[in-house]
Amino acid sequence: MNRIEIEHLTKYYGNKLVLDDISLNVKEHEVVTLIGASGSGKSTLLRCVNNLVDFNEGDIRIDGRSLFDQSFGPAALYKKVGIVFQAYNLFPTMTVLDNITLAPRKVHGKTKKDSENKAKELLRLLDLEDFADSYPEQLSGGQQQRVAIVRAMATEPELLLLDEITAALDPELIGGVLSVIKELKTKGMTMLIVTHEMGFARDVSDRVCFLDGGKIIEEAPPQKLFTTPENTRTQNFLQRIIESGRL
C-alpha cells in the first residue's frame, strides 16, 4: 500500500527549475532515502510533501488524499506527517516539555496531563528525562535534535520526514541520533529521509534515490546503488563521497 505518492512534481523558484518531473512512491513501513549533491532539490522535495512549500505542477497524495483536496486540512495532514529539520527548530522560549506538548495540546486537544505523561515517556526512551524542564539552548546539539525527534513523534505521526537531521552535529553526537531512527524503523515507521550519511543510508533504507538537478537519476535498493550504480552521474557522486571518506 502506497502511503506517499508523488506524481510528476515540478517546482520553480522564480525562473529556476528546482524539481523536474519527480515521481516517487513510499509504501507502508518503507524507508526511502534521498541522496544527492547540495542544491539538487532534496529539501525542497521533502517540504513539498508536507505542504511547507507550494509546487507548480504535479500532485502529491498522502494515503490517497491529494494535498489539493480541500477537506484534507492542515490538522489532518500534520497529524499524519511529522518532520525533523536539520536546524532542530525547537522554540527557544519554551522548555523541552512545552516544545513537545504544544502540538498535542493546542492542535490535537489532548489534556496537559496526558500529553506530559506521553512526552516524559518518550523522553525517557531517548535518555532525555532530565532535560524536561530545560530550555533548548541549555542542551547540546545532539540532545536538541533528539528532542526535536520526540516533538515530531509526540503527535504520533504515521509518516516521518527527516531532513539531514545530523548535518549540524559534531561527529560524536551523530550516532546517538541515528540509532533513534534505526529504532523507529524496527518499529515499522514509514520514513522519507534526506541524508549525507551514506553509511546510515545503506543501513536503514529499503530504497535509495539519487537526485541531481531536480531529477531522480537513479533509484535502487542500497546494496545495489552503493555498490553497482548504473548511471555515470551516480557513480561520480559516490566516487567523490568515497574520496572524502564518508562511505
Add this chain to the structure above:
Amino acid sequence: MKKQSPSPAKRRGSSSRFKETIVPHLISISAVLIVFFILRAIIVQAEQWPRIKAQFFNLQVIIEVFPKVLHGFGINMAVWVISLVVIAVWALLLAIFRSLNGPWFAPLRVFAIVYIDLLRGLPSLLLVLLFGFGMPALNIPGLPKSNIFWGALAMISSYSAYAAEVYRSGMDSVHDGQRAAAKALGLNQGQTLRYAILPQAVRNVIPSLLNLAVALQKDVALLSVLGVRDAVREAQIYTARTFNYSTLIAAAILFLIATIPMARFTDWVTERDRKRRLQRTQ
C-alpha cells in the same frame, strides 16, 4: 570582573593586586575631581557667575516652588507609566495586524500600514496640539474633555507607530525555520504567532522598546503646551512671574533623577541581551 579566573596578578600576592586593580580607579577618580575643581574655579571667578547663579541656581527659589514642581512631575510620570502600558499593547496589535496573511485580513493590514505611516510622519508636538486643543473643541457629548487625556492619547498614538515598527522588526528577525516548524506541527496562523513568533520577537526587541520608553519619559513634558500642570508648566508659571529660571532647573533635576537610572537600566538590559545572543551563536 567577578568571574575572573586566577590571573598572574593574583598569584603575585596582594600588593601587586592592589597596584593593578585599585590604583587605576584612584587615578580615574582623582583626574575627574581635579578637572571638576579647575572648571569650577574658572566658572566661579567669571564676572557673569553671580548673575547666572541668581538666575538659574537660586536655591531659595528652588526650595520655594519645589513642592509644586514635584506634584507636576508626578503627573508627568503617571502619564508616562499609563502611556507605556497602552503603547506596549496597542503597538503589538498594530504589528500583528500588519503581519497577517490572507485576503480577509487585508483591511487590518492596510489600516496598520496607513496608521504607522501617518503617525510616524508627524511631529509629536503637532499631534499633541491637534488632539489636545482640537478634540475638546469639538464638544462632542460623551467624549472626555480633559486635556491630559487627549494629550496622552496623542503621545500614545505617535509612540505606538514607532513601537509597532520595532515589534515588526522583531518578528521579522525570527528565523524562518521557526515558522516552518510551527506549521509542520499543525499550528494555525494565530497559534504560530502566539506560541512561536511573538515570544521570541518580544524578547528580541525589549532593549529597543526600553529606548523608546526613555524617550517618552522626557517627551511627556510636551503636554505642558496644553496647560496641563506638569513639572514644566509649574516651573514656567513661576518663571513668567519672576523672570527667574531656577524653577526650570528644579524640573530639569527631577527629570534627570528619573531618566538617568532608566537609561542605565536600558543599557544593562541591552548588554545582557547581547551576551545572551553571543552565547547562542557559539
